[in-house]
Amino acid sequence: MSQPILRVARPTNDIERVADFYTAGLGFDVLAHFEDHDGFDGVIVGRPGCQWHIEFTHQHDVMVDDAPTTEHLLVLYLPDRDEWNAAVAGLHALGVTPVRSENPYWDHHGMTFEDPDGYRIVLQNAAWG
Template structure:
């Protein structure tokens, strides 16, 4: 029986800058892309071997607001020090700078970054228990 796959979908006004942040900045792969599918353009990103992915869409003629709060975030647990450092370096090379997390818990073992829409990504140097 196949395992479930989690897809988190989110609208954006800045489809290509958001895709660049997650691919060039975070190292995710483009898994699928669609143009003008019933009025929507979209890109699905993630890791080919992971049971989750992110979908970013833009509906033609619709403008969406930025992230509503600093607590709207994704946390990526990276337990291997080399992998965590490489992810931080990739984001910095992309031009992203860390920001202070709204919840101080995330600053103890992680670094928080904002994507072009103001949604936050925590790179947590820890294993999920």
């Protein structure tokens, strides 16, 4: 059985700003982008060779709300301390500061940041499993 590929997709009002957060801030690559695909523009970010990526779309003439709660999280496990420090530094370089997690568990070995749409990203300095 082949491995599935996970794509997390969500709308945004500002593709460039949110793509910059994930590429310049977190070091992801732009894997693909599209314009006016049946009324949608989009960008797909991630890391080449990984079985996951994130897609941000904007439907023409539609405004979407920011994240509905502070518990809508994307958690990135970065067990290598240098890689974790680089991700934190990348976000700081964009002027993004950490926020306190709603669930204090994430503050024990990580930092939480909000992307431009208010969705939270946890950079967890630990291994999964």
